[in-house]
Amino acid sequence: MIREHRFTFGKFISQVHLQKQLPQADDIFQDEPAFRSILISDTHTEAVALRIRQNHDIPLCVLSGGEAAKGWPAVERILAAAKTGGLGRDGLFIAVGGGVVSDLAAFGASIFMRGCKLCIVSTTLLGMVDAALGGKTGFDLFGIKNLAGTFYPARHIYLPLETLTTLPREEWKSGMAELIKTALLDDGEMGKALRVLGTGFSRGDLLPEYEELLFELISASVKIKGRIVEADPQETGTERALLNWGHTFAHALESSAGLGTISHGEAVAWGLVRSCELGHHIGITPKERAMDIIDLVRSFGYEITTPHPKMGDKAIFMKALWGDKKQKAGKLRFVIPMAQSVQIIQDDLIEDRFLPPLINGEYAL
Amino acid sequence: MIREHRFTFGKFISQVHLQKQLPQADDIFQDEPAFRSILISDTHTEAVALRIRQNHDIPLCVLSGGEAAKGWPAVERILAAAKTGGLGRDGLFIAVGGGVVSDLAAFGASIFMRGCKLCIVSTTLLGMVDAALGGKTGFDLFGIKNLAGTFYPARHIYLPLETLTTLPREEWKSGMAELIKTALLDDGEMGKALRVLGTGFSRGDLLPEYEELLFELISASVKIKGRIVEADPQETGTERALLNWGHTFAHALESSAGLGTISHGEAVAWGLVRSCELGHHIGITPKERAMDIIDLVRSFGYEITTPHPKMGDKAIFMKALWGDKKQKAGKLRFVIPMAQSVQIIQDDLIEDRFLPPLINGEYAL
Numbered sequence: 001m002i003r004e005h006r007f008t009f010g011k012f013i014s015q016v017h018l019q020k021q022l023p024q025a026d027d028i029f030q031d032e033p034a035f036r037s038i039l040i041s042d043t044h045t046e047a048v049a050l051r052i053r054q055n056h057d058i059p060l061c062v063l064s065g066g067e068a069a070k071g072w073p074a075v076e077r078i079l080a081a082a083k084t085g086g087l088g089r090d091g092l093f094i095a096v097g098g099g100v101v102s103d104l105a106a107f108g109a110s111i112f113m114r115g116c117k118l119c120i121v122s123t124t125l126l127g128m129v130d131a132a133l134g135g136k137t138g139f140d141l142f143g144i145k146n147l148a149g150t151f152y153p154a155r156h157i158y159l160p161l162e163t164l165t166t167l168p169r170e171e172w173k174s175g176m177a178e179l180i181k182t183a184l185l186d187d188g189e190m191g192k193a194l195r196v197l198g199t200g201f202s203r204g205d206l207l208p209e210y211e212e213l214l215f216e217l218i219s220a221s222v223k224i225k226g227r228i229v230e231a232d233p234q235e236t237g238t239e240r241a242l243l244n245w246g247h248t249f250a251h252a253l254e255s256s257a258g259l260g261t262i263s264h265g266e267a268v269a270w271g272l273v274r275s276c277e278l279g280h281h282i283g284i285t286p287k288e289r290a291m292d293i294i295d296l297v298r299s300f301g302y303e304i305t306t307p308h309p310k311m312g313d314k315a316i317f318m319k320a321l322w323g324d325k326k327q328k329a330g331k332l333r334f335v336i337p338m339a340q341s342v343q344i345i346q347d348d349l350i351e352d353r354f355l356p357p358l359i360n361g362e363y364a365l
Numbered sequence: 366m367i368r369e370h371r372f373t374f375g376k377f378i379s380q381v382h383l384q385k386q387l388p389q390a391d392d393i394f395q396d397e398p399a400f401r402s403i404l405i406s407d408t409h410t411e412a413v414a415l416r417i418r419q420n421h422d423i424p425l426c427v428l429s430g431g432e433a434a435k436g437w438p439a440v441e442r443i444l445a446a447a448k449t450g451g452l453g454r455d456g457l458f459i460a461v462g463g464g465v466v467s468d469l470a471a472f473g474a475s476i477f478m479r480g481c482k483l484c485i486v487s488t489t490l491l492g493m494v495d496a497a498l499g500g501k502t503g504f505d506l507f508g509i510k511n512l513a514g515t516f517y518p519a520r521h522i523y524l525p526l527e528t529l530t531t532l533p534r535e536e537w538k539s540g541m542a543e544l545i546k547t548a549l550l551d552d553g554e555m556g557k558a559l560r561v562l563g564t565g566f567s568r569g570d571l572l573p574e575y576e577e578l579l580f581e582l583i584s585a586s587v588k589i590k591g592r593i594v595e596a597d598p599q600e601t602g603t604e605r606a607l608l609n610w611g612h613t614f615a616h617a618l619e620s621s622a623g624l625g626t627i628s629h630g631e632a633v634a635w636g637l638v639r640s641c642e643l644g645h646h647i648g649i650t651p652k653e654r655a656m657d658i659i660d661l662v663r664s665f666g667y668e669i670t671t672p673h674p675k676m677g678d679k680a681i682f683m684k685a686l687w688g689d690k691k692q693k694a695g696k697l698r699f700v701i702p703m704a705q706s707v708q709i710i711q712d713d714l715i716e717d718r719f720l721p722p723l724i725n726g727e728y729a730l
Contacts, residue, residue: 011375072437076506083507111476111513114503115599138479141441142448148476150515234480323448 001161003219007226009135009233012153016133016222018215022048022160023121025056031156032119034092038085040078040105041096042069045123048163049096052121058094059085063101067260070100070140072148078108082116092117095154098124098171099131099264102154103146106137110152119156123163125175126265129182129221132157134229134243140259144323145251151234159222161215165207172206174265176300181245181272182221184293185228185342190220191296198299238344245335245342246271248321255320257310269302277306277363278354279336286339290365293337306361314359321355366526368584372591374500374598377518381498381591383584387413387525388486390421396521397484399457403450405443405470407434410462410488413528417461417486424450428466432625435465435505437513443473447481457482460519463489463536464496464629467519468511471502475517484521488528490540491630494547494586497522499594499608505624509685510616516599524587526580530572537571539630541665546610546637547586549658550593550707555585556661563664603709610700610707611636613686620685622675634667642671642728643719644701651704655730658702671726679724686720 005016015031017023029037039058041049042065049060061081063074082091093116095105102120109118122132138149164172176197183190193213200210207214225243232239249271254262276293279285297304311317321332334345357363370381380396382388394402404423406414407430414425426446428439447456458481460470467485474483487497503514529537541562548555558578565575572579590608597604614636619627641658644650662669676682686697699710722728 072441076437079506079513083509083512111503111515113512114501114514114516136479138476141444144448147448147478148444149479150476151479 001215003215005219005222005226007133007230009151009153009229012135012155012233014133014135014153014155014157014226016157016159016226018128018159018161018219018222020161022051022162023158025052025054025058028052028094028119028156028158032092032117034117035090036085036087037092037094038078038081038087039094039096040081040101040108042066042101045097045101048121048123052094052096063104065100067100067140067264070104070259072139072141074104075108075139078105079112082108082112087112087116089113089116092119095120096123098122098127102127102132103136103138103149106135106152106154107139107149110137110150115152118152118154119158120154121158121160123160124167124171125164125218126171126178127175128159128218129175130178130225132159133222133225135233143255143259145254145259153233159218161207161211161218164214170263172201173269173300173302174263176201177246177265177269177272177297177302179217179221180296180300181268182224182243183217184337185242185245186220186224188220190217191292193217194296195299198296201300241333241344242335242342244333246275248332248334249274252317252321253308253311255323256312256317257308258312262308262310266302269297269300270304270306270308273297273304274306274358275334275336277365278334278350278358279338280365281354281358281363282336282345282350284343284345285337287365289337289339294365306359306364317359318355366580368580370584370587370591372498372595374518374594377500377520377598379498379500379518379520379522379591381522381524381587383493383524383526383580383587385526387416387527388523390417390419390423393417393459393484393521393523397457397482399482400455401450401452402457402459403443403446403452404459404461405446405466405473406461407431407466410466413486413488414461417459423459428469430465432465432505432629435469435624437504437506439469440473440504443470444477447473447477452477452481454478454481457484459484459486461486461488463487463492467492467497468501468503468514471500471517471519472504472514475502475515480517483517483519484523485519486523486525488525489532489536490529490583491536491543492540493524493583494540495543495590497524498587498590500598508620508624510619510624524583526572526576526583529579535628537566538634538665538667539628541566542611542630542634542637542662542667544582544586545661545665546633547589547608548582549702550607550610551585551589553585555582556657558582559661560664563661566665606698606709607700607707609698611640613697613699614639617682617686618673618676621677621682622673623677627673627675631667634662634665635669635671635673638662638669639671639723640699640701642730643699643715643723644703645730646719646723646728647701647710647715649708649710650702652730654702654704659730671724671729682724683720
């Protein structure tokens with residue numbers, strides 16, 4: 001059970017290795033030879049990193065886990081480990097963890113001596129279907145998610161399904177929202193497969209029973225995301241913005257609730273539902289399509305009502321919405337579902353007239 | 366008196382405007398329209414930044430000057446100003462100052478929302494002939510110069526000669542070393558022109574008397590550097606490494622003396638002389654060529670003896686040499702002059718056998 005995907009993001013090449021087993025240091029060095037390297041994990045993935053390391057003499061930098069740790073001090077710790085480890089420009093950073101670890105380690109790799117080598121071993125569903133692929137790196141600053149970051153795709157990305165067997169249910173939910181989002185960008189069979197997964201998830205754990213289905217869904221999701229990023233690696237066009245479906249709302253919700261209070265997936269799922277309501281209200285999203293999406297999101301047990309119970313003050317939410325880094329020429333962008341695909345809307349009317357009632361729950365379907 | 370150069374560095378295009386006068390905000394916005402922008406200066410260039418700003422409502426972020434300020438806190442202040450100023454991804458950072466300001470502002474621009482627009486108004490000779498052009502950004506960390514950074518060329522680079530009229534003599538010396546280095550990479554007429562400048566400099570100020578010669582030398586230097594960087598934008602090949610002539614020694618000297626104690630130019634000039642001595646000793650540099658370079662360096666009044674009076678402990682110097690970011694596959698690189706051009710040497714023998722006597726002054730010419 002192994003599948004390889006290869007993508008070209010501008011001048012970078014990323015190879016994705018979707019597999020059942022955890023890779024070992026020897027496997028990684030075979031793919032990416034390096035004179036010196038460091039491992040970066042958080043407290044949750046320290047044991048996994050040690051299993052990867054085997055008997056190699058590779059320094060391990062263990063970060064505290066969670067979104068709250070995603071700041072400059074963590075980046076500085078990574079850079080200090082690289083310096084102490086004697087890495088040069090041809091040194092290799094090996095990130096072992098979910099999105100927070102890979103975003104931080106990848107940012108560190110992108111700025112250490114102006115860029116060294118990077119491999120990611122993704123250990124969460126969210127990491128596998130989203131964070132690890134596509135080159136976005138970053139950390140939170142002044143309470144804004146990923147306010148600082150770079151584009152720096154990893155050379156090799158390992159997605160070992162076995163690491164998901166111990167993943168807490170909350171982490172599954174966090175990743176599933178991105179999987180749903182990416183799957184819905186494609187007009188294929190993924191919607192059906194996701195419904196099967198939703199039913200399974202409502203009954204209990206997905207592994208080992210749904211392993212094969214999960215493998216195929218992750219593979220399909222990687223392929224969809226990879227193709228979109230290939231078309232627009234640095235989000236200068238509009239293709240890549242499609243991946244931000246639900247995210248304008250999600251980032252504002254995460255900020256207003258306090259970073260780390262709500263999982264990214266919870267926020268994205270909530271944002272997807274808002275985009276359906278908004279799209280329906282402004283006459284772009286057919287009701288049937290909106291309900292399909294909302295039902296799918298609901299089947300995974302996400303909180304989808306608005307205002308979200310953890311949203312906090314609405315004024316702070318609106319301000320966070322405005323401060324969101326997606327703002328372009330002073331306007332907010334929304335990805336809105338249509339009957340088959342999605343479209344990007346950027347309109348003063350939405351901001352001024354539609355957002356307040358939407359957030360008050362007046363457009364609920 | 367205006368000259369334009371245009372370079373393509375990978376996917377970036379940099380336009381250099383060498384001119385007599387300071388550009389105004391209106392000029393900059395004509396070259397680079399922006400919805401929102403910030404100015405970044407240090408305390409030395411605050412007045413210049415205000416002259417550029419005119420009556421525009423552009424927030425100004427004033428950093429403390431000097432190499433000692435070139436750390437993460439300064440980057441964070443710049444990012445905070447951009448956030449407060451409401452800049453989006455299409456926001457514009459306008460750096461006004463020498464290499465420290467432009468390196469910091471350019472780094473900030475490269476990571477703010479994963480990259481926004483950047484223009485540089487270079488106000489020092491060092492900035493004009495080196496730092497402002499070529500996309501290297503960065504800041505000092507753990508006592509190592511530019512340990513963290515990115516490649517992020519500015520869209521427009523203004524080199525207004527009038528800002529040099531108030532430049533302190535020490536700053537002239539700092540820039541002149543890079544001008545000498547770049548000029549010597551080219552087998553043209555620049556060597557002669559530099560000798561004229563050296564004689565003038567030993568007598569007093571270069572402006573206004575040598576303005577035209579200076580204009581031509583800066584223009585030639587920009588062209589040489591630009592062409593080298595075009596051939597190897599991110600220093601993955603060897604072309605760009607040529608620009609590091611003297612720098613392996615220089616960075617170690619700066620580090621061992623304590624960052625900010627010796628100007629970058631003082632250190633580079635000292636490093637150029639070391640490369641001549643080393644090259645002569647290992648039989649690569651003809652004595653005549655070595656003496657020509659050393660005489661030229663000496664004519665500008667640089668301290669060229671070794672050990673350098675400010676070098677500090679030799680063991681620390683050697684350790685700093687090793688920690689230098691130029692190390693590749695665990696070996697140090699040296700640029701060594703030949704009869705006509707230069708070559709890059711990477712050899713264990715140099716490190717193990719030749720460096721200690723070289724630093725002790727045993728190879729003095």
